[in-house]
Amino acid sequence: MDTHTDCQLVEVTPQTHGVLLYLAYATPDNFTGQPVYRRAACYLHADAEKRLRRAAELAAALGYRLKVFDGFRPSEAQWVLWNHTPDPDFLADPRRGSPHSRGVAVDLTLVDESGRPLDMGTAFDAFTPLSHHGDTEISPEAQRNRFLLLGLMSAAGWAFYGNEWWHYQLPDSRNYPVLSDESLGLGMM
Numbered sequence: 001m002d003t004h005t006d007c008q009l010v011e012v013t014p015q016t017h018g019v020l021l022y023l024a025y026a027t028p029d030n031f032t033g034q035p036v037y038r039r040a041a042c043y044l045h046a047d048a049e050k051r052l053r054r055a056a057e058l059a060a061a062l063g064y065r066l067k068v069f070d071g072f073r074p075s076e077a078q079w080v081l082w083n084h085t086p087d088p089d090f091l092a093d094p095r096r097g098s099p100h101s102r103g104v105a106v107d108l109t110l111v112d113e114s115g116r117p118l119d120m121g122t123a124f125d126a127f128t129p130l131s132h133h134g135d136t137e138i139s140p141e142a143q144r145n146r147f148l149l150l151g152l153m154s155a156a157g158w159a160f161y162g163n164e165w166w167h168y169q170l171p172d173s174r175n176y177p178v179l180s181d182e183s184l185g186l187g188m189m
Contacts, residue, residue, distance in 0.1 A: 009072055009103050009184060010049040012042040017049075018056045020067040020111060024124060025077065026188075031125050032084045036077050037188045043072040045103035048170055052106060055156035059110060062152075067117060069107040069124050069166065073100035074181035076189050089163055090127040102176035105169035106158075110149050118145040124166050133162050 014021060024030040026040035044052060048071075056066050073081075078094040078101050085091060092098035099105035107125075110118045121138030122131045130137055133146065146165045153160065158168035170176070181187040 008046045009043040009179070010046050012044055012049060012052060012068065012071060017053055018060060018065065019052070019108075020065055020115065022067060022069060024069045024107075025073070025081075031127065032081065036080050039186070039188045041188055042068055042070075043103060043184065044106065045072075045170075045176060047176075048104045048106065051157045051170070055153050055158065058152045058155055062148075063113055064110045064118075064148075064152075065113075065115070067109050067111045069109070070100060071106050072103040072179070072184075073098060073105075074183070074187070074189055075101045075178050076181050077101075085127070087127055090125075090131075097178035099169035099173035099176075101178045102173055103179060104173045104176050105167060107164075107166045108149075108168070109166060110145065110152075118148075120145055120149075120165055122165070131164055131166075133160060133165055 012019065021042055023037065023040045023042060025036040028034050059066055075094060078092065078098045082091055082094050109120055109124065112118065119142045121142030122128065129135065133150065150160055153168045159171040161167040161169065181189040
């Protein structure tokens with residue numbers, strides 16, 4: 001089993017990656033009701049960043065853009081989220097480490113050419129069974145949109161998490177080390 005010991009994080013920006021950024025945890029518009037990050041910035045491990053770039057290219061070829069809600073999440077931030085809502089169906093226990101805290105997970109959606117998000121049936125971070133991939137209680141349009149996102153992300157080399165339509169991670173995410181805020185130098189917390 002190959003273990004990735006480097007912690008090379010690459011910043012993801014609209015200019016460099018052609019994505020929209022709305023970093024929910026840098027705003028009060030998240031399930032905690034308050035900002036978790038002091039500084040709004042999106043980073044991914046270099047291996048994940050390449051796959052995000054590919055997913056953005058695939059989306060653009062169809063007239064869509066990716067809108068990113070979260071990428072690298074310092075381990076300190078994972079503790080803030082877990083302490084607020086310790087729900088293992090939707091949050092990784094920080095004692096085991098989250099793929100986000102390894103820099104190899106991204107939360108995102110698709111937007112059309114005008115920047116309007118596609119209907120995915122629930123909001124980002126809706127901790128409900130309606131957020132599960134393959135849920136048929138949402139509209140057929142939302143189901144198609146989720147499968148479109150799933151196809152784009154899978155074609156770019158990402159694995160999905162069954163409980164969250166917005167969450168994608170590298171298939172070997174456990175092989176990457178958990179990183180803290182100080183891993184960035186200029187932290188987010």
